[in-house]
Amino acid sequence: MLKVYGLFLVSGLAVGSLYALAGIGLVILRRSTGFLNFAYGALAAAAAMVAWQVADWGAWPPISWLSALATGIVLSVAYGRILAPALAWREPAVKAVATLGYMLVLLGLMGLLWDDALRKLSLPPDKIAVTLLGVRVTVTRMIALGVAIAAVIAMILYLDRSRMGLNMRALADDRDHAALLGIPIVRVETLAWGISGALAGGTGLLFGSLVRLEPTVITFMVIPATAAAIVGRLTSLPMTLLGGLLIGVIEAMLTLYKPLAPLRAMTPFVIAGLMILWMQRGTSLTFASKD
Amino acid sequence: MKLQITLVTGMAALCLSVLSSTAAQADDGAPICGLNTGQAASGTPIKVGGINGNAPPGDFSGGTDGAAAYFDCVNANGGIHGRPIEYIVENDQWNPELAGQVATKLVKDENVVALVGNGSVVEMAVNASLYASEDVMVMASGCAISECYESSHIVSTNQGPLPSGIGALKFAIEELGTTHAACIGFNIPNNGGWACDWMNEYMASKGLQGTSILMDPTAVDLNSVYLQALAERVDTILLMLPAGPAIGLLKVAEEQGGRELFKWVSPTPLYEPGVGEVLGDYWSDNLYINIELNEFSSDGADNQNWIKVMDRFGKDGDRRDTFSQSGYVSAKFFVDALLKLDAENIDRPQVTQAIQNIVGVESDLLCDPYYVGEADRHMPNHAGRMVVFKNGDFELVRDCYDIDTNYLEPILAQETALGLN
Numbered sequence A: 001m002l003k004v005y006g007l008f009l010v011s012g013l014a015v016g017s018l019y020a021l022a023g024i025g026l027v028i029l030r031r032s033t034g035f036l037n038f039a040y041g042a043l044a045a046a047a048a049m050v051a052w053q054v055a056d057w058g059a060w061p062p063i064s065w066l067s068a069l070a071t072g073i074v075l076s077v078a079y080g081r082i083l084a085p086a087l088a089w090r091e092p093a094v095k096a097v098a099t100l101g102y103m104l105v106l107l108g109l110m111g112l113l114w115d116d117a118l119r120k121l122s123l124p125p126d127k128i129a130v131t132l133l134g135v136r137v138t139v140t141r142m143i144a145l146g147v148a149i150a151a152v153i154a155m156i157l158y159l160d161r162s163r164m165g166l167n168m169r170a171l172a173d174d175r176d177h178a179a180l181l182g183i184p185i186v187r188v189e190t191l192a193w194g195i196s197g198a199l200a201g202g203t204g205l206l207f208g209s210l211v212r213l214e215p216t217v218i219t220f221m222v223i224p225a226t227a228a229a230i231v232g233r234l235t236s237l238p239m240t241l242l243g244g245l246l247i248g249v250i251e252a253m254l255t256l257y258k259p260l261a262p263l264r265a266m267t268p269f270v271i272a273g274l275m276i277l278w279m280q281r282g283t284s285l286t287f288a289s290k291d
Numbered sequence B: 001m002k003l004q005i006t007l008v009t010g011m012a013a014l015c016l017s018v019l020s021s022t023a024a025q026a027d028d029g030a031p032i033c034g035l036n037t038g039q040a041a042s043g044t045p046i047k048v049g050g051i052n053g054n055a056p057p058g059d060f061s062g063g064t065d066g067a068a069a070y071f072d073c074v075n076a077n078g079g080i081h082g083r084p085i086e087y088i089v090e091n092d093q094w095n096p097e098l099a100g101q102v103a104t105k106l107v108k109d110e111n112v113v114a115l116v117g118n119g120s121v122v123e124m125a126v127n128a129s130l131y132a133s134e135d136v137m138v139m140a141s142g143c144a145i146s147e148c149y150e151s152s153h154i155v156s157t158n159q160g161p162l163p164s165g166i167g168a169l170k171f172a173i174e175e176l177g178t179t180h181a182a183c184i185g186f187n188i189p190n191n192g193g194w195a196c197d198w199m200n201e202y203m204a205s206k207g208l209q210g211t212s213i214l215m216d217p218t219a220v221d222l223n224s225v226y227l228q229a230l231a232e233r234v235d236t237i238l239l240m241l242p243a244g245p246a247i248g249l250l251k252v253a254e255e256q257g258g259r260e261l262f263k264w265v266s267p268t269p270l271y272e273p274g275v276g277e278v279l280g281d282y283w284s285d286n287l288y289i290n291i292e293l294n295e296f297s298s299d300g301a302d303n304q305n306w307i308k309v310m311d312r313f314g315k316d317g318d319r320r321d322t323f324s325q326s327g328y329v330s331a332k333f334f335v336d337a338l339l340k341l342d343a344e345n346i347d348r349p350q351v352t353q354a355i356q357n358i359v360g361v362e363s364d365l366l367c368d369p370y371y372v373g374e375a376d377r378h379m380p381n382h383a384g385r386m387v388v389f390k391n392g393d394f395e396l397v398r399d400c401y402d403i404d405t406n407y408l409e410p411i412l413a414q415e416t417a418l419g420l421n
Helices: A002-033 A040-056 A061-082 A092-115 A137-163 A163-173 A175-180 A186-211 A215-219 A222-231 A237-256 A259-280 B002-027 B062-075 B094-108 B123-133 B161-176 B189-205 B222-231 B241-257 B275-280 B301-313 B322-338 B348-356 B408-415
Strands: A128-132 A133-140 B044-051 B087-091 B139-140 B154-156 B180-186 B209-215 B236-240 B263-266 B287-291 B359-361 B383-388 B393-402
Touching: A002 A040, A002 A133, A002 A137, A002 A163, A002 A186, A002 A215, A002 A222, A002 A237, A002 B222, A040 A092, A040 A186, A040 A222, A061 A092, A061 A186, A061 B236, A061 B275, A092 A137, A092 A215, A092 B322, A128 B180, A133 B287, A137 A163, A137 A237, A175 A186, A222 A237, A222 A259, A222 B222, A237 A259, A237 B222, B044 B062, B044 B094, B062 B087, B062 B301, B062 B322, B087 B094, B094 B123, B094 B322, B123 B139, B123 B154, B139 B322, B161 B180, B161 B189, B161 B236, B161 B263, B161 B287, B161 B383, B161 B393, B161 B408, B180 B222, B180 B301, B189 B209, B189 B236, B209 B222, B222 B241, B236 B241, B241 B263, B241 B275, B241 B348, B275 B383, B301 B322, B322 B348
Parallel strands: B044 B087, B139 B154, B180 B209, B180 B236, B236 B263, B263 B287
Antiparallel strands: A128 A133, B287 B383, B383 B393
16 A cells, blocks of 8 residues: 555656646746736646647757747746736736736637647657656656756745845835836846746646646646645745645545545645635734725 | 340440449549539528537537538539538537527527537537427537437437447457456546446446546646556556547556556547557557547548548548548438428428438448437447557457447337337
C-alpha cells in the first residue's frame, strides 16, 4: 500500500509543480502591478500551440521552445502596455475581470487558428526517465518541479536584492507614491508583465507535453494556479509553491478514495476556500466597512 | 445456330459495353446521389435542419458536414424530383441554452420537415421532448448520450459509446483474455456513467469483473487516472473517452510502460484520421479499436461514394471521420425516403411517417440493415468491426459482429416485430 501512495505522491508532485509554476507567475505580476491575470492560462495555451506549430513547420526544436517563451512574453507585454495602463487606477476586481476578457479573446483566436485536430507536443526529456517509488518519472516532470523551485528562489532574490525588485515592490505597494519617487513605472511594469509572460510560456510548454495539448484544458489551468496563488495570499512565493504542490498531491491522492475520486476537480476550490477561511480567522463580519 | 451465335455474341458485346460504361462512370470520380440526373434542382426548396456541437472541448460537426455534402450532391442531381434541399445547420457550441434556442428556431420558425446529421453531446438531452411534441424526426449521426438512443423521435446511425465500448470488450474477452476491465469515462451520468454501468453489467453477465473509473471532463491529472487503474489491478483498460483525452492518457501510459501492463481497447473515437501521427510506433499492435461504421479505406460502394461526395461537394476543413460517414448514410437514407413521396406535397407529417417507415435499408458502411420504426428507443446500429492500430495505420482484425448486452433486449424485440431478425 505504501508503494501505491508513493506512486500517487510522485504523480501529484509533477502536476502540482505546474500549478505552482503558474501560481508563481500570477503572484509576481500581482505583486508588481496589482493585476490578478486570469488570462494567464490562455497565454500558456497560446505559447504551447505556437511551439507545436513551429515544430510542425519543421523548425529546429530549440526554436520551437523559444517561440513558446516569446509568445508568452509578447502576449503578456502587449496587454501590459496597451490595456493595463488604462485600468491602472481601477479596483482590483475590475482589473481581474478585464483580464478575463483577454482570456476569451485569446481562446477565440486559438479556436480560429487551430481546429480541433489531434496534436501532440513532445519534448526530448519525455523519453528519459528514472524509477522513483516504483513509478517511472520522466525528466520533463522533474524539470517542471525543478523550474518551479528555481523560479521561487530566483524571484525572491530578485525582488529582495535587486534595484528593479525594490522598484517592483514599491510599485505594488503604492503606484502614486512610486511615481512621485521617480520610479520608472512603465519600465518596471513592462518587466513584470514580461517575466510573468515568460513563466506562462514555459508553463504552457511543459503542460502541453506533460498533460495535454488542448487550448481549453491549458487555459483553465489558471483555476488551480489561482488557488495556489491564494494559498500564498497573492504575495508569498514559497507558500504559492507549497500550495501548488499541495493541490497536485491532494488531487492525485483523492483518486485512491473512490467516493471522492470523481470530485477531484474540486480540490483547488476547497483548498483555496479553506485558506481564505484560515486567513480570515479572528475577524468578525460587520456591516461597517473600514473606510 | 448461326443466328443463336450472333445473338449470344451481340448480347455479350452489349453486356461488356454496359459494364465498361458503368466502370468508366465509376472511375470518373463522379459521385452517385439521389436521382443522379446530372441536372440541378430548381423548384421550391425543402427545408431540413441539422445541429452540431462544435466548440471546445470537441468538434462534432462531421455528421452535418457529411450530410451537407450529400444534399449538395443531390441538389446538383435532380433534387427531390426537382425540389432542392435547403439544409440549415446550427451549432449548439456545447451550450444547453443555445441548443434549445437553435432547435426551436429550426423546428418552429424555419418549420423544417426533419433534422438530419445531428451530432452533439448536449442538444439531444435538451430537445428530445420538443422533437416528440412537434412530431419531427431527427436522423442523427453523432450521438454520445443515452437520451439520443432512448427517445421516440431520434434515431442515430452511429452507435455511441455503449455498443461500441461493449463491442470492444467482447473482442477483448474473446481474443485477449480479459477478466477484469476498467472503463475510463467522463463523470457525466448520461455519457460515461451510462456507458460504464452497462459495461460493468456486461462483464458481470460473463462472470467477469468491471470497474468504472470516472473522471471530471476538466480534470488535467490524467496520470492519477492511469494510476487508479493500476491500483484497481485490472488487466484491461477500455478508453471510453473522446480522442483528445484518450491520447493524453495513452501518452501517460507510454511514460509508465503501460503497454506491457494492460490490454488496451477503445470504442470508435480513437478511430480518427491523424491518430497514427500522434500515437507513434509505441502502440503498434497493442491498441484495439471498435469501429461503428466501415473502414475509411473500404472498397464498399457507399464508402467510395462518400469519399467522392466529400471530394466533390465537401468544403475545405470538413471532417472526414466516422461521424462524416454516418452523416452521409443518414442523409442518403433520408433522401431515399423522400423520393418515395409526392414531391409537390411534402410536409412534416408525411416526412415523419416516411422516416418511420424506413425498414431494412442497407449500406456497406453498416453491418446490419438500418431501420427506424415507431418506438420509444432507437438503436439500429449495434454491430461493428474491430481494428488494431498498426504501423501508424489501422488493420481490420474482426469483421462485422454483434454484441449481446441486455441493454439491447427492447431493440432486438423491435427488430423481431419489424421482421429483421
